[in-house]
Amino acid sequence: MEHIDATEHAVGGARGCHARPDPTTMICRFSSLGRQGFTLIELLVAMSIISILIALVMPAVNESRSAARRLNCGNNLRQHSLALQNYHSRCNVFPSATGIPNYLNNRELPIMVKQYSFICKILPDLEQSVLYNNVNFDVQLMDYYLYKPPQYQGDQANITVLSTRLATALCPSDSGDGAPGWTGGSNYRVNLGGDRWPTVVESPLNGPIMSYRCSSAAATTDGLSNTVMVSEKIRGHVATVGDESVNGRTVMIRGGRGKPFTADESLAACRALRGTPRGFHTTGGLSWMIGTLSHTCYNHVDVPNSTTPDCISSSNPVSGTVDARSNHKGIVQAAMADGSVRRISNGVGQAVWRALGTRGANEIISEGDY
Numbered sequence: 001m002e003h004i005d006a007t008e009h010a011v012g013g014a015r016g017c018h019a020r021p022d023p024t025t026m027i028c029r030f031s032s033l034g035r036q037g038f039t040l041i042e043l044l045v046a047m048s049i050i051s052i053l054i055a056l057v058m059p060a061v062n063e064s065r066s067a068a069r070r071l072n073c074g075n076n077l078r079q080h081s082l083a084l085q086n087y088h089s090r091c092n093v094f095p096s097a098t099g100i101p102n103y104l105n106n107r108e109l110p111i112m113v114k115q116y117s118f119i120c121k122i123l124p125d126l127e128q129s130v131l132y133n134n135v136n137f138d139v140q141l142m143d144y145y146l147y148k149p150p151q152y153q154g155d156q157a158n159i160t161v162l163s164t165r166l167a168t169a170l171c172p173s174d175s176g177d178g179a180p181g182w183t184g185g186s187n188y189r190v191n192l193g194g195d196r197w198p199t200v201v202e203s204p205l206n207g208p209i210m211s212y213r214c215s216s217a218a219a220t221t222d223g224l225s226n227t228v229m230v231s232e233k234i235r236g237h238v239a240t241v242g243d244e245s246v247n248g249r250t251v252m253i254r255g256g257r258g259k260p261f262t263a264d265e266s267l268a269a270c271r272a273l274r275g276t277p278r279g280f281h282t283t284g285g286l287s288w289m290i291g292t293l294s295h296t297c298y299n300h301v302d303v304p305n306s307t308t309p310d311c312i313s314s315s316n317p318v319s320g321t322v323d324a325r326s327n328h329k330g331i332v333q334a335a336m337a338d339g340s341v342r343r344i345s346n347g348v349g350q351a352v353w354r355a356l357g358t359r360g361a362n363e364i365i366s367e368g369d370y
Helices: 002-019 023-033 040-091 129-133 156-162 263-271 350-357
Strands: 188-191 228-232 252-254 310-312 331-336 341-345
Touching: 040 188, 040 228, 040 331, 040 341, 263 310
Parallel strands: 252 310
Antiparallel strands: 188 228, 228 331, 331 341
């Protein structure tokens, strides 16, 4: 009996140990459970630390995103340059920057104005054969963003193609400044040389591609690796009634001088128009289909990202000074005629930039010059 009682006492004691904890322990436990949050000061300190960390990390994140966009843009430029090389392999010439190749040999310019861009002709080489087959090259097409002679409009016959957006034609660093959805847009332009356009006549100052006629790679005697083929430019927008905004990086001033003035004379005339109440075009780069200085052509008269707005001659909208511009910090990117892509600093000298733009002026330059 005593053994059983002892056992029960032991078991009961064990049960009592768990069922009846020390009140002092319970008080401590409840006190610790009751304080699980932060004080206001601790919360503010934590938020300050997080804000500092975000401030330190965000520039690196933004730089990484900018580098990714710049790389994507460079790939687009490379695709254009390689597409031009493929075209040359098939046809033994580069396509014309505008117009139907070589039609000026037998037709006068006012009769057969077909300002189809170089991009139109390399669509199959950009893996856009279906789109190419839908371009109606039989109708006349002019830069109707500048003027609209009804007898030359070919936009209605090509409205579907005109409104198609090509990812390879758009730089991811350029939002398009509010460009409408019915226009395809283009940031990439072919180089017409170190003089004002048009480049209809053979000249060592021309770029590797001419307007209204074709030329071969052999004409680029300065070397394909020393001559820019394609570069980039920021897009504009369609101006609305009462629109007084003037973005010097996207607008084209009506004025300046075309032929027979030199490139320096034309550039000086354009600089003299800064700050004057002149008319301007805001629609630059809205169409990859139209082969003019307004959309898919540029020249090396002025340096990249110049502070001087571009100028289009009042008497000839396809003659003027239009330079390369980008949203990439401190540079523009350019695809050389050999297919390589280079980054050109905003600080490049004018003489070097023009030398990179001409195909046969016998300038001597090295990559360290830019």
